Structure formats: structure tokens, C-alpha cells
Amino acid sequence: MEAELHRDKLDKLLEFFKAMADESRLKIIGLVAQQPRSVDELAALLGLSGPTVSHHLSYLQRVGLVEARAQQYYSIYSLRTETLHAMVKDILSTKKLSRAVTGDVDLDAYARKVMAVYVPDGKIEHIPTQLKKLEVVVRWLATHFEPGRRYTEKQVNEILLEYHEDFATLRRELVNFHLLDRKNNIYWRVK
Amino acid sequence: MEAELHRDKLDKLLEFFKAMADESRLKIIGLVAQQPRSVDELAALLGLSGPTVSHHLSYLQRVGLVEARAQQYYSIYSLRTETLHAMVKDILSTKKLSRAVTGDVDLDAYARKVMAVYVPDGKIEHIPTQLKKLEVVVRWLATHFEPGRRYTEKQVNEILLEYHEDFATLRRELVNFHLLDRKNNIYWRVK
DNA sequence: TAATTAATTAGATGGCTATCTAGATGATTA
DNA sequence: TAATCATCTAGATAGCCATCTAATTAATTA
Numbered sequence A, B: 001m002e003a004e005l006h007r008d009k010l011d012k013l014l015e016f017f018k019a020m021a022d023e024s025r026l027k028i029i030g031l032v033a034q035q036p037r038s039v040d041e042l043a044a045l046l047g048l049s050g051p052t053v054s055h056h057l058s059y060l061q062r063v064g065l066v067e068a069r070a071q072q073y074y075s076i077y078s079l080r081t082e083t084l085h086a087m088v089k090d091i092l093s094t095k096k097l098s099r100a101v102t103g104d105v106d107l108d109a110y111a112r113k114v115m116a117v118y119v120p121d122g123k124i125e126h127i128p129t130q131l132k133k134l135e136v137v138v139r140w141l142a143t144h145f146e147p148g149r150r151y152t153e154k155q156v157n158e159i160l161l162e163y164h165e166d167f168a169t170l171r172r173e174l175v176n177f178h179l180l181d182r183k184n185n186i187y188w189r190v191k
Numbered sequence C: 001t002a003a004t005t006a007a008t009t010a011g012a013t014g015g016c017t018a019t020c021t022a023g024a025t026g027a028t029t030a
Numbered sequence D: 001t002a003a004t005c006a007t008c009t010a011g012a013t014a015g016c017c018a019t020c021t022a023a024t025t026a027a028t029t030a
Helices: A002-020 A023-034 A039-046 A050-063 A081-092 A094-102 A109-118 A131-142 A153-161 A167-176 B002-020 B023-034 B039-046 B050-063 B081-092 B094-102 B109-118 B131-142 B153-161 B167-176
Strands: A066-071 A074-079 A150-152 A180-183 A186-189 B066-071 B074-079 B150-152 B180-183 B186-189
Touching (some): A002 A023, A002 A050, A002 A081, A002 B023, A023 A066, A023 A074, A023 B094, A039 A050, A050 A066, A050 A074, A081 B081, A094 B023, A109 B039, A153 A167, A153 A186, A167 A180, B002 B023, B023 B074, B039 B050, B039 B074, B081 B094, B131 B167, B153 B167, B153 B186, B167 B180
Antiparallel strands (some): A150 A186, A180 A186, B066 B074, B180 B186
């Protein structure tokens, strides 16, 4: 399923940011960007213990940001710029970022919350004054009109009357939000 | 001083990565990238409490990743793509990244550590076999030759003899590391 | 073969922070 | 004016993680 792929991408991004969000690791990245270096050397440069640096390096290696090669009995670590570039590309495309998130978020949660308050059981209790809430209710109303079909104003009023007495306001808002369009007193659903 | 500027840049980068290195905040970024949203709406979408989302938003605002505008009594937050772009630019330039780090790292720390072991008091105790350590010692030796001046092989040997008996090995390594160059038995310091 | 050195693993600890609830603030509506 | 609603602040808590020391593994040198 597609959502799975997005969740993967979200995790990848998160992993990347967590890897970079530590002062020691960020410095390590900068240092191995200059030239490949051993654990020992990095430890001396950063004023950290060997195990700590080793820990950070294995973290960075797991994420794919550095790679190690053996030399004598040293492990020489160097930067993998391809990974850095690939990640940055995903961040820059806010569309990708949005989509990655969308897969793991219930985009209707807010609408449901609003509906539970204003339309608890099929009828509109009262019309929201808050723009965002009004939009949710009006969008729900719009789903009761078939796309492609043409309605007289009288037909529109009758349909709306099923949900709330003030059909005139509702009709006007449907037009305001560009969910219904009209010409010569004939209405139809937009989109 | 320049180092100050680099430290600033390092902090900026760290701040940015920390801001993005949290699942909730990353999702918020993705959601406001789609469209501006209120605290309330984000809380519903993410399944988090209002205060928690408010906390994250003020964090993101401090870092400059989102901005708020008041509407009715909502705070509507939206993404500041300029900040995102500016940050990404700095990450992509590994040179900048290196320089940012360099300002806050003692680049001679490793050399000092090696010197303390192999050249504790001005004389070379014994010649390192490890390449990286050998390099440190040989680079130090090279500083005892004046740039631009020409030395006979005999003169080179005499100088080296002050630091260790095996002047022949030292002379060879100086050439290997391209710190000294030679022609017709005349030596001079490179760079 | 014994000794040295680099790297890693294991386990412990202290500090940081994402989250919550409760309460305060400030704007809007009736 | 009273009531409602979104937001923010304060303070508490629980879980995560950067770091250390000690011990282990592995490679190299003498």
C-alpha cells in the first residue's frame, strides 16, 4: 500500500535528522568531510572517549552518512556525500515532505471533531461562526449534491431544509466556498 | 573573530536539525507545508494535546521555520520556506559545514597527543610505524627546514641527527610525504 | 609467542525533553 | 455582562540517549 511507502520515507527523514541533531555527530560529519579520519583521531579532536566516538560513528554508518575502511588496525571513516545529497533533495521538495507525513496522519480527524459538535446526529445543531468549522460543515453538506446534476433553487432549499431551518444561509455559504455554482437560478456542484 | 561566526553557524545548524528531529514536529512541518493550520486543527490531526502542539510550534517559530498570524481568536501557522531553503543550502556545501565545525574544534589535538608519546622532550623516542602517527612526527620535522632555502644531503642529515639517530629513514619519509623535495642531491622544503 | 594498540561491546548514569494536566489569558459571541 | 473557546504558561513525569568506565576482540609488532 502507498501509505507504507510514505511511512518509510518519514522514518528515513526522521532518522537522518536525528543523526544530524547532535553536536558531536555534526562535528564528526564536518571533520570527515575534510578528510577521512580514524576513531582515535576524531576522539582526540573532539575531546571525547573512544567508545563515545565509536558509538556515534556506528550510528552515522547505520544511517548511511559515513563509511569505514580498514587500514592497518584502524577504521578509517569517510563521508558519503551521496546520502547527504539524497536527503537534502527530499527536504527541499516540500511536496514530498507533505506526502510523507500525510501517509501517517488521519487527515479527517479535525473534520470529525467538528462534526461531532455541530452535527451530532445528522442534523446541524447550529451553524458555526468560526470560518474553519463552518467550512467543515458546508463541505459535508456539499456531498449531498450529485456532481453533474442540475438543481433548481427550490430543490436546493428542500435538500438543505433536511439539515437545518436556515437554508438561505447554508445555500449562500455553499456558493461562498465555491462548492455550488449558479447561473439563472440553476445550481450545480463544483468539482 | 572568525571562529565566533563559525560557532554561530554551527549552533544555527544544530538548532535546525534538532527542530526537525522530532516526529511530531516533522509532521507539523509537513502539514503546514500543505496549508496554514491552527493549533487546534494540528492537535486533532496529530492526536496530541493543544499545549503539546503549542510547545512545538513555538519551538519551530523560534527557529524561524513557521510563522503565525491571528485570525479571529485562532493562531494560524504557516511554513517559512525561505528558512528551509537557506538551511539546506548550508548543508549541501560541505565546505561550509566543515568550516563551521572547524571553528569549534582544536585541529592540533591529535598531533599533540601523538607528539606527547613519540617526542616527549624534543627528541624522537622511536619512529612510529602507524602511518598517521608517522605523518604527524614527520610534519613536525619538516618545520625545522626553512622554506626557500637549499640544503645539501649532508646538511639534512646533520639536522635530522639532532632528533634521532636513524636520519636516513627520516630523510626518506620526508620525501615520501612530499615535505622535502630533491634534485642532484640538493634538498628543499616543499610548500 | 607476548605485548601493544585500536576498536568495539556492555552496562550504568545523568541530563534533557516530549508529553500531560491544571490553570491563566485573551478574544469572541450571545 | 456572562459564557465559550483557542491558546499559552507552569509544573510534573517518564522515557530516551550521550557519555563514561571496564572488559572484550582483533590486529600488529617485537
